[in-house]
Amino acid sequence: MQTVTLARHAMATRFELVLHGENPVALRAAGEEALDEVERLENQLSLYRAGSEIAQLNARAANESVRVTPEVFALLQHAERLHAETSGAFDITIAPLVRCWGFMGGSGRMPTLEAIAEAQSKVGMSHVQLEKTSYTVRFDCPGVMLDLGAIGKGYAVERAAGFLRDAGITSALIHGGTSTVYAIGHPPEGDCWQVAIEQPPASFRIAGASPATASNVATGKSPTLPAVPLRDEAMSVSAAWGRCFEADGQMLGHVLDPRTGRPAKRALLAVAVLPSATETDALATALLTVGEEGFDSMTRLRPNLRTLLMLPGEDGVRVQSRGLARDLDE
Numbered sequence: 001m002q003t004v005t006l007a008r009h010a011m012a013t014r015f016e017l018v019l020h021g022e023n024p025v026a027l028r029a030a031g032e033e034a035l036d037e038v039e040r041l042e043n044q045l046s047l048y049r050a051g052s053e054i055a056q057l058n059a060r061a062a063n064e065s066v067r068v069t070p071e072v073f074a075l076l077q078h079a080e081r082l083h084a085e086t087s088g089a090f091d092i093t094i095a096p097l098v099r100c101w102g103f104m105g106g107s108g109r110m111p112t113l114e115a116i117a118e119a120q121s122k123v124g125m126s127h128v129q130l131e132k133t134s135y136t137v138r139f140d141c142p143g144v145m146l147d148l149g150a151i152g153k154g155y156a157v158e159r160a161a162g163f164l165r166d167a168g169i170t171s172a173l174i175h176g177g178t179s180t181v182y183a184i185g186h187p188p189e190g191d192c193w194q195v196a197i198e199q200p201p202a203s204f205r206i207a208g209a210s211p212a213t214a215s216n217v218a219t220g221k222s223p224t225l226p227a228v229p230l231r232d233e234a235m236s237v238s239a240a241w242g243r244c245f246e247a248d249g250q251m252l253g254h255v256l257d258p259r260t261g262r263p264a265k266r267a268l269l270a271v272a273v274l275p276s277a278t279e280t281d282a283l284a285t286a287l288l289t290v291g292e293e294g295f296d297s298m299t300r301l302r303p304n305l306r307t308l309l310m311l312p313g314e315d316g317v318r319v320q321s322r323g324l325a326r327d328l329d330e
Helices: 024-045 053-060 070-085 095-100 113-120 152-166 211-218 277-299
Strands: 002-010 013-021 128-131 136-139 171-176 180-184 193-195 228-230 233-239 244-247 250-253 269-274 306-311 318-322
Touching (some): 002 024, 013 024, 024 053, 070 277, 180 277
Antiparallel strands (some): 013 171, 233 269
């Protein structure tokens, strides 16, 4: 059994592949083809690339109907369904708020209340008109912008996994940054891939968390998160830390709640596991946004969805899980 590892930077992150099989030449060829697909999707979906379909929509769709490829149109329809299913917690029109809070190419800043209100008035899938007979997209007012950052990496990982399967790969792990991983089959030494979940950094202080929570994180007393067994399924993690800035003694993260216009603060970390990396990427973000209040309704969205939430509380950090940690599951 041979092992081939490959890596490439795309979508502002590092994509890594670990491939197992008998023919290293074939493994490498399949891996390179999968990474080429990730790069192609970046050129198609990135709002930062002027020639991408998403950048063209952002530039033109407020003034005219813009035709996109059937592939991109299907992804936008998928995002629209997820927006409805999550009651707006997942929203690809979040870009005006991302810019307002200084996270579009920056590390964040505190905006005025007026700026937040103005940005939020441009957010919501009701502003996006999808015409399926012509594969065209139209925005109903100027200032609407799409940002596929909470679904694009998962979609790319899922497409890459499809390329590997088509090439006959039966044992592989695909990782897109720190957010989404996809497991094909199992490694040679075990019956599933064991994937660790990153613990919150000791310095992180979530907005609205109690001093007890901050103390527990800082002293390492937060619950130890379990490794997640994966086989022919994806796991996505959304966390309140990462890109963030400090204001009034609290850390404000880049995951924004489209319903409030402010950084999500109901959870420290959210995990979603499903066969679809596209869906785990989106649902982990939505779960982080809704927190414990929306945990049950989110988990019921898919019959095989496994989830985990790390939550701040008055007595410190606690974990709520369904299907990922037996001692924590209800």
